[in-house]
Amino acid sequence: MRYSAYRIDRARLIEAINMLGPGFDVRVAPHLETGESGPGENMVKTFMFPQPEVLFTFKKAPPTADDVDLLREPSLPHTTTLLFGIRPCDARSIHLNGLAYEEDTYFWHRIEGAIIVGYLCKTVLSTCFCQRVGSGPDDTRYMDVVMMDVEGDHDALLLHGITEKGMIFLSQELGPLLIKCGGAKEEIEQSLGSRQYPKDTNTLDTLLSSDLMALYNAPFWDQLKDGCLNCGICTFRCPTCYCFDIQDETLGAKGRRIRYWDSCMFPLFTQHASGHNPRGGKIFRVRNRFMHKLKYFPDRFGAISCVGCGRCVRDCPVNIDIREVLDNLLEVARS
Amino acid sequence: MNWEPKIIAFLCNWCSYAGADLAGVSRLQYPPNIRIIKVPCSGRISPNIILDAFLKGADGVWVSGCHPGDCHYISGNLYARRRLVLFERLMEFVGLEPGRLEFSWISASEGEQFAAKAKEVTERIRVLGPNTRLRKVF
Amino acid sequence: MLEVTGQHRECQEQLRKRARDLLASGEIAAFIGYGNGSLPWVPRPIVVRSPEEADRLVWNSFLTLNLANYLPGVLKELEPPRRRGEQVDPSTLPRVGIVATGCWSRNIVIQVQENQVDRSRVHIIGISSRGMISRHSFKQALGGKEALKIVENDHEIEVTLSHGETMVLSRWEYVRPNCKTCIHPGPVVSDETIGPPPGRRLVDERFREIEEVEAKDSQGRWEWFEEAFKDCIRCYACRNACPLCYCPTCFVDDSRPQWVGKSIETPDALTFHILRAYHCAGRCTDCGACESVCPVGIPMRLLTKKLIKEAQMLFDWEPGMSLEEAPLLGSFSPDDPDIAILKGGEKGT
Ligand code: SF4
Ligand code: SF4
Ligand code: SF4
Ligand code: SF4
Ligand code: SF4
Ligand code: FES
Numbered sequence: 001m002r003y004s005a006y007r008i009d010r011a012r013l014i015e016a017i018n019m020l021g022p023g024f025d026v027r028v029a030p031h032l033e034t035g036e037s038g039p040g041e042n043m044v045k046t047f048m049f050p051q052p053e054v055l056f057t058f059k060k061a062p063p064t065a066d067d068v069d070l071l072r073e074p075s076l077p078h079t080t081t082l083l084f085g086i087r088p089c090d091a092r093s094i095h096l097n098g099l100a101y102e103e104d105t106y107f108w109h110r111i112e113g114a115i116i117v118g119y120l121c122k123t124v125l126s127t128c129f130c131q132r133v134g135s136g137p138d139d140t141r142y143m144d145v146v147m148m149d150v151e152g153d154h155d156a157l158l159l160h161g162i163t164e165k166g167m168i169f170l171s172q173e174l175g176p177l178l179i180k181c182g183g184a185k186e187e188i189e190q191s192l193g194s195r196q197y198p199k200d201t202n203t204l205d206t207l208l209s210s211d212l213m214a215l216y217n218a219p220f221w222d223q224l225k226d227g228c229l230n231c232g233i234c235t236f237r238c239p240t241c242y243c244f245d246i247q248d249e250t251l252g253a254k255g256r257r258i259r260y261w262d263s264c265m266f267p268l269f270t271q272h273a274s275g276h277n278p279r280g281g282k283i284f285r286v287r288n289r290f291m292h293k294l295k296y297f298p299d300r301f302g303a304i305s306c307v308g309c310g311r312c313v314r315d316c317p318v319n320i321d322i323r324e325v326l327d328n329l330l331e332v333a334r335s
Numbered sequence: 336m337n338w339e340p341k342i343i344a345f346l347c348n349w350c351s352y353a354g355a356d357l358a359g360v361s362r363l364q365y366p367p368n369i370r371i372i373k374v375p376c377s378g379r380i381s382p383n384i385i386l387d388a389f390l391k392g393a394d395g396v397w398v399s400g401c402h403p404g405d406c407h408y409i410s411g412n413l414y415a416r417r418r419l420v421l422f423e424r425l426m427e428f429v430g431l432e433p434g435r436l437e438f439s440w441i442s443a444s445e446g447e448q449f450a451a452k453a454k455e456v457t458e459r460i461r462v463l464g465p466n467t468r469l470r471k472v473f
Numbered sequence: 474m475l476e477v478t479g480q481h482r483e484c485q486e487q488l489r490k491r492a493r494d495l496l497a498s499g500e501i502a503a504f505i506g507y508g509n510g511s512l513p514w515v516p517r518p519i520v521v522r523s524p525e526e527a528d529r530l531v532w533n534s535f536l537t538l539n540l541a542n543y544l545p546g547v548l549k550e551l552e553p554p555r556r557r558g559e560q561v562d563p564s565t566l567p568r569v570g571i572v573a574t575g576c577w578s579r580n581i582v583i584q585v586q587e588n589q590v591d592r593s594r595v596h597i598i599g600i601s602s603r604g605m606i607s608r609h610s611f612k613q614a615l616g617g618k619e620a621l622k623i624v625e626n627d628h629e630i631e632v633t634l635s636h637g638e639t640m641v642l643s644r645w646e647y648v649r650p651n652c653k654t655c656i657h658p659g660p661v662v663s664d665e666t667i668g669p670p671p672g673r674r675l676v677d678e679r680f681r682e683i684e685e686v687e688a689k690d691s692q693g694r695w696e697w698f699e700e701a702f703k704d705c706i707r708c709y710a711c712r713n714a715c716p717l718c719y720c721p722t723c724f725v726d727d728s729r730p731q732w733v734g735k736s737i738e739t740p741d742a743l744t745f746h747i748l749r750a751y752h753c754a755g756r757c758t759d760c761g762a763c764e765s766v767c768p769v770g771i772p773m774r775l776l777t778k779k780l781i782k783e784a785q786m787l788f789d790w791e792p793g794m795s796l797e798e799a800p801l802l803g804s805f806s807p808d809d810p811d812i813a814i815l816k817g818g819e820k821g822t
Contacts, residue, residue, distance in 0.1 A: 034617070051706075051736060051737045052735065052738070057473075125619055126619055126635070223519075223520075226520040227517050227518040227519060227543075229542070229710065229713040229766070230713055231713040231714065232707075232708040233708045233766070233768050235708075236707075236768075247731075247735055251471060258736060266709075268726045314512070316515070317537075317538060317714060317765070317766035318515070318517055318538065319516070319517040321510070321511040324511065382748060383724060383732045383748060387732060390740055390744060403811065410805060414805050416809055416811065417788070417801070417802055417809055418754075420783075420787060421751070421783055421784065421802075422754075423812065424779070424780075425747065425750065425751055425776065425779060426747070427694075428686065428687065429694060429698040429743070429747060429776070430692065430693075430697070431695075432691050433691065438813045439813050468695050469740055469743065469744065471734060471740040471741070472740075473738075
């Protein structure tokens with residue numbers, strides 16, 4: 001029989017994580033130790049989209065050389081990446097990005113080789129709005145193992161395997177390092193049962209049924225763009241912004257093709273070789289970011305491309321707030 | 336280790352480049368570590384170009400133009416002088432070893448000065464060792 | 474929510490009144506200022522286009538962006554479309570109002586010197602800055618807690634945190650280092666000024682941050698540089714927040730030749746920072762906008778400050794002090810120090 005539920009001391013858990021074998025690439029979110037609320041640093045994004053990602057390397061070889069050597073794909077790692085302490089919003093971002101990256105081998109190799117140990121949120125920040133976009137601080141979907149605080153005991157954590165992968169990991173790898181706690185499973189199920197997150201499908205439905213051009217031509221964009229710097233902070237902090245650019249870099253006789261983050265806030269993003277830029281003005285770029293998340297993506301994939309983590313709200317230097325944009329769009333949609 | 340310093344020299348077409356030529360024609364010995372790139376004027380040198388040389392693996396960069404007052408384009412080197420002194424100070428501030436970046440004014444008739452400077456720069460950079468600080472590797 | 478009392482409150486009221494009058498009289502078509510945002514510590518740069526909207530304008534200690542950054546764009550937006558090469562008399566074009574502290578006004582001076590802004594089309598309301606609060610140290614002071622409401626008076630910042638806790642910070646302690654050592658808190662050019670005259674700053678300590686780095690040897694400085702800049706995510710907010718950065722194609726976007734690699738690997742990120750700083754040589758006013766907007770707290774302002782120090786020592790130059798001057802690197806003097814003789818020396822002095 002597999003044990004997949006544990007109650008464990010925070011400090012002991014961290015000790016146990018450090019004792020895991022070399023087959024694991026372990027990344028622990030700082031809030032696992034500090035218990036700080038909110039999504040924290042964006043480990044999931046940097047894991048999903050390495051900066052840069054080498055797609056292949058190449059070199060100029062003498063004519064006699066073996067063809068195989070001219071172009072080489074990097075060998076994909078075989079370690080299991082353990083993402084420890086991922087908040088529900090960030091865990092959900094993997095799922096949403098997966099919709100757009102459906103056929104991307106590199107992306108899926110990484111995701112399939114990862115174990116997501118989620119960490120439910122005890123408190124929400126004033127900038128968190130996961131509930132509004134179809135999730136919530138107790139959302140356990142998209143996690144392999146779920147972790148949660150114990151009411152009234154800061155030091156204790158409950159761990160519970162959810163997927164097959166998560167259960168195996170818990171019972172075979174981490175479990176032996178922990179002390180199994182008989183009652184935990186029931187305790188978790190009970191507390192999850194009592195902490196149902198409100199799923200807001202109303203927002204999504206309204207956006208889906210609204211007229212795209214009406215949203216696009218709404219007058220509020222003109223004021224919204226005034227303050228925007230067209231820096232890439234909001235996109236680079238966002239776990240569901242996945243746009244990239246590709247370049248070849250050469251160094252003497254060798255080179256590599258890399259993929260790295262790009263942002264629809266940058267003019268270069270849409271610049272044509274002719275010099276013409278279909279999104280030449282600031283307003284086009286600002287509008288695109290929000291329309292993509294709140295209308296184009298939903299229309300295509302049936303979900304809002306925002307997990308409500310609030311990072312862009314907190315880090316935007318000029319306080320452009322996606323929640324206000326959402327309100328404005330809904331208002332247009334309803335009128 | 337048979338490491339040999341690789342030094343990129345950006346030489347003004349009208350003076351230092353001709354100076355290098357004269358050094359060659361006069362059969363003056365100077366180290367083969369100097370790789371010369373001809374530029375129209377020292378005023379053409381932007382910091383981008385210097386950094387690019389370091390990124391691509393240069394161990395040292397040497398910029399040389401006409402003596403102040405003798406620029407073929409009248410004032411190119413006077414602009415360059417202002418720009419490059421600030422750039423050099425910035426580079427030293429962020430930890431580029433002093434001496435990796437060299438500036439000089441050498442005229443078309445100063446073949447000997449050219450050869451002497453080339454020796455001096457090469458020896459200085461040999462002592463500093465390979466440039467690791469701003470070099471791109473992959 | 475951010476509330477102000479004291480001197481800033483008075484400035485705010487006068488500012489609203491003057492902006493309203495200017496807009497109502499038709500002297501200007503738009504006014505660039507700050508309004509409140511959804512987070513109390515991040516006021517939002519706004520463009521006010523009608524007298525009724527003037528009451529949205531605010532004045533407080535959290536205005537860390539340099540509003541000059543928006544000036545060329547707003548001026549341009551107000552110009553009627555014209556054919557290529559068509560000449561227009563600037564006096565017929567709509568004018569723009571802007572509020573400016575010392576450094577913001579110096580950046581406007583630079584924009585005028587560099588032909589980005591036509592002085593006759595700008596109405597500047599000058600306010601002497603009392604120093605702006607550093608977002609980074611403010612965040613640190615809260616120790617991971619969230620500020621829900623801020624009330625500031627002349628010397629204190631009262632912060633309401635979640636769960637009703639409150640915290641009182643002494644204002645000056647959290648003022649940004651560039652503001653603390655500012656040489657010119659009052660506007661250099663203006664059409665009118667409001668508020669009290671500037672107070673004294675710690676100008677003697679102006680270059681202390683720089684001297685600390687200079688005191689290290691070359692190896693130490695390199696280690697400092699690598700370490701301090703290693704978290705840069707290349708979002709370019711520092712570049713975009715800077716009123717000096719207006720090139721249609723930035724050097725980072727050039728692809729043939731590609732001056733800077735696109736990744737966040739050390740040589741690429743550091744090259745970006747060296748060149749970004751260098752492009753501001755002789756122009757940077759130490760307004761601190763770049764440092765304030767950085768989401769990860771990179772001290773890139775120290776690179777430009779080093780250049781300020783050198784330009785001052787070598788050329789006796791302070792950027793943006795007079796409309797009549799030519800840009801430092803767009804001019805020269807036969808008596809300039811000679812780089813071939815003058816060496817930086819181990820300490821870069
Ligand atoms: S957005 Fe929701 S899931 Fe994410 S940190 Fe905030 S409360 Fe937690
Ligand atoms: S919305 Fe904010 S973070 Fe995003 S590009 Fe504009 S200014 Fe930068
Ligand atoms: S758009 Fe903003 S709130 Fe939504 S996922 Fe991205 S960073 Fe988080
Ligand atoms: S220094 Fe900061 S603001 Fe500038 S690119 Fe890097 S992360 Fe962005
Ligand atoms: S470089 Fe930074 S401090 Fe200097 S003017 Fe630009 S934004 Fe201001
Ligand atoms: S032509 Fe030689 S330096 Fe200008």
